[in-house]
Each structure stands twice: as C-alpha cells, then as structure tokens.
Amino acid sequence: xxxxxxxxxxxxxxxxxxxxxxxxxxxxxxxxxxxxxxxxxxxxxxxxxxxxxxxxxxxxxxxxxxxxxxxxxxxxxxxxxxxxxxxxxxxxxxxxxxxxxxxxxxxxxxxxxxx
Amino acid sequence: xxxxxxxxxxxxxxxxxxxxxxxxxxxxxxxxxxxxxxxxxxxxxxxxxxxxxxxxxxxxxxxxxxxxxxxxxxxxxxxxxxxxxxxxxxxxxxxxxxxxxxxxxxxxxxxxxxx
Numbered sequence: 473x474x475x476x477x478x479x480x481x482x483x484x485x486x487x488x489x490x491x492x493x494x495x496x497x498x499x500x501x502x503x504x505x506x507x508x509x510x511x512x513x514x515x516x517x518x519x520x521x522x523x524x525x526x527x528x529x530x531x532x533x534x535x536x537x538x539x540x541x542x543x544x545x546x547x548x549x550x551x552x553x554x555x556x557x558x559x560x561x562x563x564x565x566x567x568x569x570x571x572x573x574x575x576x577x578x579x580x581x582x583x584x585x586x587x
Numbered sequence: 588x589x590x591x592x593x594x595x596x597x598x599x600x601x602x603x604x605x606x607x608x609x610x611x612x613x614x615x616x617x618x619x620x621x622x623x624x625x626x627x628x629x630x631x632x633x634x635x636x637x638x639x640x641x642x643x644x645x646x647x648x649x650x651x652x653x654x655x656x657x658x659x660x661x662x663x664x665x666x667x668x669x670x671x672x673x674x675x676x677x678x679x680x681x682x683x684x685x686x687x688x689x690x691x692x693x694x695x696x697x698x699x700x701x702x
Binding site for chain 2: 582
C-alpha cells in the first residue's frame with residue numbers, strides 16, 4: 473500500500489460530475505450564464521480546484537436524455553463533501569436546480585489502473 | 588477566436604464518460620477484470636490517451652442507480668468516434684455489455700470557462 477500511495481499521491485484527484493438536461497424554456501444565454509456561475513464557484517469554494525464542461529457530441533445514442541456535463545475536480549472526496557455543504561454552492565444550486573429538467577451527480581475518487 | 592484557440596490548444600481534451608451499474612450476479616473480481624480490460628484499450632486504440640475510473644462516494648443521492656464511472660480521454664471528439672468504431676472497442680464492448688444492468692455514455696469536448 474505504501475508504494476501504491478506514493479504513486480497515487482501526485483495523481484490524486486476526486487471528481488464531481490453532474491449530467492444535466494435544461495428545461496426547454498431556458499434560453500441558450502441563460503444556460504451560458506449558469507455555466508459561468510458554476511465556473512465561478514472555483515473562486516468561492518477552496519476545495520474546488522477546477523471546472524470544465526461540455527455538451528454531448530452525438531457519437532453514440534446512450535445519453536438517457538442528458539445533454540450537458542459539468543466536471544469539477546477536488547483533491548479528495550472529503551473536499552467534495554465540503555463543497556456540497558458550502559453556502560456558495562447551496563446558493564448556486566438554488567439558481568441552477570429550477571432550470572433543470574433532469575440531473576444526475578456522481579462523486580468519486582478517480583483511479584488509475586496499473587496494468 | 589485566434590487567441591481563444593491559442594489558449595485552448597494546450598488544454599484540448601475530449602472526454603468519453605460511461606456511467607454503469609453492474610448486474611447483481613457479476614462478482615467483484617469479474618468487475619475488476621472488466622475494468623482492467625477497459626484500461627488496456629489505451630494500449631490498443633491510438634486515439635484513446637488515458638483511462639480513469641471510480642465508484643460513487645455516496646455524498647449526494649443523485650446517481651439514478653449508477654455506481655461506476657469510466658472516464659476516457661482523447662484529443663478530439665473525432666478520436667472518440669474512431670475509438671467507438673475500433674475492433675478492439677467492439678470486442679471489449681461485447682464482454683462488458685452483458686455484465687451491465689444499465690449504462691449511460693456522454694462524449695464531449697471538455698471546455699474551460701474564461702471568467
């Protein structure tokens with residue numbers, strides 16, 4: 473375990489992934505503002521290290537209706553729990569949630585496989 | 588756009604994310620073997636640059652029943668399309684699919700927000 477920990481230390485990353493579908497009445501401009509607000513949480517919540525996002529590229533047809541992905545990076549899953557409980561996250565969630573038709577979240581330690 | 592492209596070039600990354608739930612009868616050992624097989628696709632399919640995985644940490648209760656995340660990284664979404672069509676991917680999918688109760692895939696250009 474000591475060796476594995478040494479290897480993993482530099483690569484240690486926990487991820488918080490949201491899949492979302494916006495309600496039809498939410499405009500593209502409103503979506504852009506909500507994505508900027510999400511990205512700005514990096515400036516407000518210390519354990520949140522980075523944010524990226526994307527929309528499905530339509531290569532496969534396995535999205536279950538979700539159209540957007542929001543990826544946030546943390547050092548540990550404990551950091552994700554702090555983020556979830558942070559007032560800035562709660563305030564932002566109260567803006568985002570009413571704009572969503574459906575949402576899914578996964579929080580996980582992101583592991584590398586040693587083959 | 589030229590400037591934005593310059594900034595983005597170094598960070599250019601396309602992601603292929605699978606959310607999965609294994610069938611109850613699939614053992615932990617079989618799951619480990621399937622995850623190793625997934626990771627080994629990096630060695631077989633040139634546009635696939637890296638692979639990471641994780642299981643939900645149970646911080647929120649928004650997983651819609653999915654338990655595992657598989658994250659693959661590519662330089663472009665075109666690379667994902669090549670991966671999806673690659674014989675090694677098709678062969679692996681034919682092993683993985685029967686072990687899954689449910690599965691969801693998102694393929695996207697992963698973007699940074701300039702605030």
